[in-house]
Amino acid sequence: MPPKDNPAVPITPLEQWVEAYSDYLYRFAMSRLRNPEAAADCVQDTFLAGIKALDRFDGSRDIKFWLRGIMRNKIVDQIRKSVKENKVDIEAEDEALLESFWFKYSGIATTNPDPWQFNPRKYYDNSEFWVVFEKCIAQVKDPARQAFVLRVLEDQTTEEVCKVMDVTPNYLWVLLHRAREQLKVLLESNWTGKDAK
Amino acid sequence: MFTCKQVSNALSKEDYEKLSPRRRFFLRLHVKLCVFCGKFNRQVMEAQDMCRCYKQHEEKVLEQGPTLDPAKKHQLKALLAAQSQPDCCHMSASNKNSESPSQS
Numbered sequence: 001m002p003p004k005d006n007p008a009v010p011i012t013p014l015e016q017w018v019e020a021y022s023d024y025l026y027r028f029a030m031s032r033l034r035n036p037e038a039a040a041d042c043v044q045d046t047f048l049a050g051i052k053a054l055d056r057f058d059g060s061r062d063i064k065f066w067l068r069g070i071m072r073n074k075i076v077d078q079i080r081k082s083v084k085e086n087k088v089d090i091e092a093e094d095e096a097l098l099e100s101f102w103f104k105y106s107g108i109a110t111t112n113p114d115p116w117q118f119n120p121r122k123y124y125d126n127s128e129f130w131v132v133f134e135k136c137i138a139q140v141k142d143p144a145r146q147a148f149v150l151r152v153l154e155d156q157t158t159e160e161v162c163k164v165m166d167v168t169p170n171y172l173w174v175l176l177h178r179a180r181e182q183l184k185v186l187l188e189s190n191w192t193g194k195d196a197k
Numbered sequence: 198m199f200t201c202k203q204v205s206n207a208l209s210k211e212d213y214e215k216l217s218p219r220r221r222f223f224l225r226l227h228v229k230l231c232v233f234c235g236k237f238n239r240q241v242m243e244a245q246d247m248c249r250c251y252k253q254h255e256e257k258v259l260e261q262g263p264t265l266d267p268a269k270k271h272q273l274k275a276l277l278a279a280q281s282q283p284d285c286c287h288m289s290a291s292n293k294n295s296e297s298p299s300q301s
Binding site for chain 1: 201202204205206210232233234236237238241247250252254255257258260261262264266269270273277278281
């Protein structure tokens with residue numbers, strides 16, 4: 001096939017991969033896994049898988065993004081491994097929520113959630129806000145953070161996340177709800193401090 | 198028209214922006230008017246908007262993130278060099294194997 005012989009985007013030589021892409025991949029892995037060792041393993045696995053699959057690279061985009069695509073699977077593998085070691089148990093509070101009238105009737109946790117203390121939409125163009133947002137995601141507690149990373153940041157389907165985390169779709173809903181709740185509280189305490197109002 | 202449960206199910210399964218325009222319209226309408234699930238699901242939709250926007254900014258945000266340890270980089274370079282020259286790698290491995298019995 002012609003794209004393999006003459007790709008639109010030139011392939012960076014293998015000996016330059018580490019210098020060119022390791023930091024980029026490591027940062028992504030760290031933002032997902034929050035564990036330096038697991039993140040470094042993830043980068044290594046990505047490079048090795050990349051070398052093996054290099055003949056399938058079609059050259060339609062920068063190899064950096066192609067490697068990032070491979071790393072998506074490696075991140076899922078690492079989270080699967082971590083979930084196997086620390087099995088996700090449903091907490092009593094979450095069980096009560098799943099059994100609650102509002103959840104059974106309308107699939108929501110409460111009819112009257114606390115409103116935002118500030119309007120986050122105002123800051124969507126502010127890069128500093130997203131830096132704080134990233135720090136807040138890091139502070140969300142596992143397994144809610146892991147569910148959030150897989151479902152929202154890595155764009156896995158509900159079924160895939162349930163399989164990886166070995167939870168029911170209803171419990172995944174609770175985990176994502178917890179992640180959203182924590183993220184809101186964290187953003188309110190971390191951002192309003194330097195909010196110009 | 199959707200029921201509250203259908204709206205919640207749709208929002209829990211998928212980013213609402215990925216729904217068809219027709220479904221998105223009715224979902225928005227329901228959330229705007231519903232006194233039961235409106236407040237809650239509006240926050241869910243806002244969170245989805247926020248995450249979508251974050252993903253657009255993510256690459257820039259992560260530029261300030263940590264870098265890989267230089268020792269690990271060195272190790273990785275050696276590993277990739279060995280992988281890119283498999284014959285060489287096999288030879289050195291076989292040399293090692295041939296050396297070890299003589300040493301013992």
